[in-house]
Amino acid sequence: MKKIILFLTLILGSLVFANEKPLIVGMELAYPPFEMSDENGKPTGISVDMAYALGEYLGRDIIIEDMAYGGLIPALKTKKIDIIISSMSVTDERKQSVSFSTPYAKSYLAMLVNNKSGITNANDLNQKGKKVAVKKGTSGHTVAQKYFPNAEILVFDKESASILEVSQGKVDAFIYDPLTIYRNWTRNSETTTPLLAQFETESQPWAVAYRKGEEDLGAQIDEFIIEYKANGGFNKLADKYLGEERAFFTEKNVPFFFD
Structure with missing residues (x-):
């Protein structure tokens, strides 16, 4: 009986450890106000706030890895990072290399x-x-x-x-x-x-990128995005970081990221 209890304790401990493993989020901190650094060099912005909210939802710590935009997908594929939240558009070319969550914003x-x-x-x-x-x-x-x-x-x-x-x-x-x-x-x-007039035929949806084959994580991210959007999370981020710009876009009848 003691052996069984010890075995179950070890298993539960392993599960807790796995759940507490930090989620490494790749982004290029060069696209304010979505991805940027504050005066102390600390990551901040819409995507950073979103990443931390995702970590809270998953019960995992978040580590932000700043890297060149062109290196994000290679870093994801080689497991240097776990996901990408970097205002990344979903394209057919990218879908050949990585999987994408449900879109959380759109642009053109x-x-x-x-x-x-x-x-x-x-x-x-x-x-x-x-x-x-x-x-x-x-x-x-x-x-x-x-x-x-x-x-x-x-x-x-x-x-x-x-x-x-x-x-x-x-x-x-x-x-x-x-x-x-x-x-x-x-x-x-x-x-x-x-x-500012849209010249290409379609808007560019933004989504979180994750490794192919990690569909369980992808499903969790989808659930987070749906719930976060329903609770007004993205609108709150827009008000926090893009109040002036959103007013300008509305005045000019230009589509906005979270509309």
């Missing part, structure tokens, strides 16, 4: 153009002699190749480098989500113009 692509570029809509950009800046590995990178085959596409590792190229007139346009376009326009209003 817009353009920041140089004031001297002569570009007033997406069609103006698809011609020889025009230059398009994109951030490596993003949806903007993929979509630019599809929609602007006649333009020269310049790939940068950092968003800031792309913005600088547009502001200085070295490229004609930068393609990214409308929030990023709006924020960078406010900082470079004398040299740039935001074109």
Whole structure:
């Protein structure tokens, strides 16, 4: 009897230990206000708050691993991280490598153009002699190749480098989500113009990425997202981090991330 009790104790102890194993969340802390660092270098933002809420829901500690956006999926596949929460769009190409949760937000692509570029809509950009800046590995990178085959596409590792190229007139346009376009326009209003009209055919759903074969974890994440959304969690995050921007988007009748 004592042996049975000892055996059961060990089993229960193992289960508790497994449940308490930290969940390592990969993200690039370079996309405020979703993923960023505060003045002390501590991770903060919408995705960070969401990650900690997920950890609380699962009963697991959260470790945030900051890494380059292009390295997130390779890190997930090699088990350096457990999931990705980094404003990642669900694409057919990515679904070949990883699995995705139910979407928790949606976005689309817009353009920041140089004031001297002569570009007033997406069609103006698809011609020889025009230059398009994109951030490596993003949806903007993929979509630019599809929609602007006649333009020269310049790939940068950092968003800031792309913005600088547009502001200085070295490229004609930068393609990214409308929030990023709006924020960078406010900082470079004398040299740039935001074109917020959606030019691609579909919105880009954002979801949590996890390893293929780990469907149990995926199901738990889905349950969390559904419950968190129903309880107004995403709207609270939007109010906390994006109050001014949300008001602007509403005024301009531009779709918002959590609408």
